[in-house]
Amino acid sequence: MHWSFPPGNFITDDESEAPPPGLDADTVRAISRRKREPEYLLKWRLAAFGRWSAWRCLEN
Numbered sequence: 001m002h003w004s005f006p007p008g009n010f011i012t013d014d015e016s017e018a019p020p021p022g023l024d025a026d027t028v029r030a031i032s033r034r035k036r037e038p039e040y041l042l043k044w045r046l047a048a049f050g051r052w053s054a055w056r057c058l059e060n
Helices: 025-034 039-053
Strands: none
Touching (some): 025 039
């Protein structure tokens, strides 16, 4: 099968929802809401994010 696309950019009417750059608790909530995850999983992810964000970067 050979696929043929018109020249130029591929355009669709679908809306996309992209979070802002970076990672914070609001982004974790937005992703969880988008995936329709249960509340207990959101709480687990937020707790994990809190532990991860408390880490300090190692300096050379």
